[in-house]
Amino acid sequence: MTEIKERKKKAIIIWGGAILMGIAASFVMIRLNFYLPCPFRSLTGYLCPGCGATRMFLNLFQLDFIGAFKSNGMLLISLPFILFILAEMTVSYVNDGKLTNSKISGRIAVALIACFVVFGILRNLI
Numbered sequence: 116m117t118e119i120k121e122r123k124k125k126a127i128i129i130w131g132g133a134i135l136m137g138i139a140a141s142f143v144m145i146r147l148n149f150y151l152p153c154p155f156r157s158l159t160g161y162l163c164p165g166c167g168a169t170r171m172f173l174n175l176f177q178l179d180f181i182g183a184f185k186s187n188g189m190l191l192i193s194l195p196f197i198l199f200i201l202a203e204m205t206v207s208y209v210n211d212g213k214l215t216n217s218k219i220s221g222r223i224a225v226a227l228i229a230c231f232v233v234f235g236i237l238r239n240l241i
Contacts, residue, residue, distance in 0.1 A: 122209045130205070141176045144169070164189065164235035189234040196223050 144150060150170070155163040167187035174182035183191050200220045207215045216224075
């Protein structure tokens with residue numbers, strides 16, 4: 116039982132740290148109007164499937180859902196599925212000490228990857 120408590124504590128620290136770092140980075144980017152360029156776009160001139168993710172998260176941070184959708188709609192729509200997969204893996208880690216997921220999460224992940232590939236191609240054709 117103490118192992119589960121230790122893993123739970125570790126998971127809370129990791130998730131809490133990630134959330135705090137995201138909030139801090141958002142605050143800095145908004146205040147300084149500083150955004151990291153996409154290396155893929157810088158090299159090729161094409162938008163990658165993740166282009167606009169920073170703006171999307173900053174818009175979400177400011178509760179601008181329309182702006183978030185315009186920045187990267189695919190990622191915004193995918194967020195609940197991604198969070199489900201991460202939550203399932205966290206619960207698996209806390210309970211079993213392993214980062215595993217169910218078959219449904221694996222299928223969701225494969226579907227998301229396929230959708231992002233198609234999205235990345237289509238957003239450069241339109």
